[in-house]
Amino acid sequence: MSVNRVLELMKEKAIEFVDFRFVDLSGRAHHISLPATEVEAETFVNGVAFDGSSIPGFRGIEESDMVMMPDTNSCYVDPFTSHATLIIMCNIHTPDGERYDRDPRSIAEKAEQFLQTAGVGTAAYFAPESEFFIFDDVRYETSMNSSSFFVDSEEAAWNTNRKEEGGNLGFKIPTKGGYVPVAPVDTQQDLRSEICRLLQDAGLRVERHHHEVATAGQGEINFRFDTLRKTADNLLTYKYIVHNTARQFGKVATFMPKPLFGDNGSGMHVHQSIFDGDTPLFYEKGGYANLSEMALHYIGGILHHAPALLAITNPSTNSFKRLVPGYEAPVNLVFSKGNRSAAIRIPVAAVTPKGCRIEFRTPDSTANPYLAFAAMLMAGLDGIKRKLDPRALGYGPFDKNIYELSDAEKHEIRSVPGTMEEALAALEADHEFLLDGGVFSKDFINNYINFKRGEAKSVAIRIHPQEYSLYFDC
Template identity: 25%
Template sequence: MADWTDTIPEAAQAYIQGRHLDEVECIVSDLAGVARGKAMPGPKFAKQSHFYLPNSIFLQTITGDWADIEGEAWTEPDMVLTPDFNTATAAPWTGDVTLQVIHDINDQDGNPVPISPRNVLKRVVKLYQDKGWTPVVAPEMEFFLVARNTNPALPIEPPMGRSGRRAAARQAYSMSAVDEYGPVIDDIYDFAELQGFEIDGILQEGGAGQVELNMRHGDPVKLADEIFYFKRMIREAALRHDCYATFMAKPIEDEPGSAMHIHHSVVDSKTGVNIFSNPDGSETHYFQHFIGGLQHHLPSAIALLAPYVNSYRRYVRDHAAPINLAWARDNRTTGLRVPISGPDARRVENRLAGMDCNPYLGIAASLACGYLGLIEQRSPSQEFVGDAYDSDEGIPRGVNEALDLFAENTALRDVLGEQFCTAYSAVKSLEYKAFLQVISPWEREHLLLNV
């Protein structure tokens, strides 16, 4: 036991110090970002170096169905899962002393399993590294706290605040609005501290009960791991206070949706210098090419950034969500925004990703588009001036269209890996087929007696 616990992060060591470690949760992310794996007693975990899961966990849809890959036999071979001790962190909401550990996933020959979302992101990061670059990201997480909803047929409602009223909309940046559900926020801070995660800030967003959590910039894989952990932790914090946390892109009608804005920069691996800035502080051709790559390839990557039917309900004109591929400095109506910063922190913010996307895949897709722009030396459009909601949309508006564009972009599929892309498309197509079998309340209200 002492051997492996000596290698885990300080926060995890502090959490179990002087206590009996009851349980270790051995987890990985599936395509949806759901934690899959096994829980085992702490002493048992200490005695084994790996365990197995079938590769079919990456072919399961959000509804629990299983997708088939054309031309491949359904044999469900085992994958080998090995703990990445750098990811060990507390699960402080549990009743006993529990640690979570994300595992690396290889096949039985020791090769990374290409359809694992974490491996897809590692693949993209390595492409940068092979060019002498280090990608840096800073994600923003938006989510809603909502009243408990045990009947899916009923609309989602905002949570009840400490005032006895339901959380109000259109209160962006209001401290009083955040105070309405302060106990949940307090638990999020407390859990984050115990898990060793650094929160850059929490604020009230524009929707009723909508919160934004900002994270410090850093390594893409590490931050994707943290978002993966944060989603589970935030849900647990909400449940302690008789409400839900949801990362749906659009949970409440007529309210803004929830995004996962991704800030990108790229530094020279040897010097640590931001390649987006010249020594005199001006913008480099790398900066322009990165934006050009995002503009050219993002339509094909929307299938990963907006993975569900509900995702496209977020893309509403004049509703705090970009619907275009325009870029501009300090302009939140564009899909690609260049925030105010000094030369060292020059970066590009991709505002198109929804919070419902798998963090590994959302970050991988966005970085892949920027990488292709650098390699292909893509030139961006002219900087947009004015309200970009009046511009052409330029992005797919539904799952089918998004998957068609995803299938056609051979350059993007080569970066992400063809085996992954094939599996992802199969899963998403099956999910969409299941959705089409559901008759909605809108259809019953307006079509039952009128057509």
């Protein structure tokens, strides 16, 4: 979309404010709003200034001036503001006009450029399945003398005996019993449908929505695949609309991977493929699951680098509460067709040549999508470059229910790191593949590791209520 077209759109929609947004290391959006009367063609040339030192993991106070440069292809009208507001995503530049190398959006674009300069294909396509919970109440506290959290949902299994005004109407969802029931068990049909309507208004192509496996309001909405950076933009739009629609309904949404103990967590399964123009490069009729050798090498790259990748695709301490056996969590570093117990699943139902793809099931939505998609692409491209054959490396194919294997059989299967610190150590030891083509920089990797280690330490040094259960009477 040209600058002139954006200015015309502002007039057509009677826009009162323009909301300029950028994304930080953790994947959270930040914004500055300008009155529409202050937005001119020059705004898109000069950008919008902001203080980079106030964003964790960005700049020191002595070099804080930074500039948001609007991307005119990322516009949509905010459905939640009382005053008509146009949202525009931005790239981050330094005052001298250089792209900021810690800007996640910049890294995503460099990964797309590297794919082309490497001569592998013209575009990589991504489609995340970002699961979430919608609760009716959330409370939490961590202080010197207290640590607790509490969530509640009208659907929750623990509320079958709750006394409610007007009576308890039953139809609660059992633990692990929430996969696609109809109403009145599924109480959130209208809420998810409203989310879908708003996503479509914002330009996303919604494919379907449904209740997910866990009790207490777990849901999933799938939107159409797109190129790497565009899909990352779409995921930020998706999370913004999910969060704010839930709030309009008097509820609260979270993409936290494991908000409940004893039930399934929320993942972000990422479907991905590479095309050369209109030609799908992951398809080869007659191959395993109709995969090409390129696709297998791509899989080899992701599984080989998976311990390091998880520091970016599962970048929270809570991520590793989800990645435990027994909760449909993809902890096993193998690939398989149609097998949800493998880290990489090859979809085989109703798949066309252009729909031939791989699905990396381990990531979750605490990931910054620009960084996560870029890192996965770089790992896959490294596998293609080095011709890493996952079959020769012992990664499958593994067409069994891995959860039901004996301990001896499981011992032969490589697993994901068990903690965030283990994943960060793996990234520290294995990140050269991310540096190819200058996509990620050494400075970015070091800064990112230190930033995330700070988060891990803040959790590790705090006292957990379970420690009182175990040790108070010692």
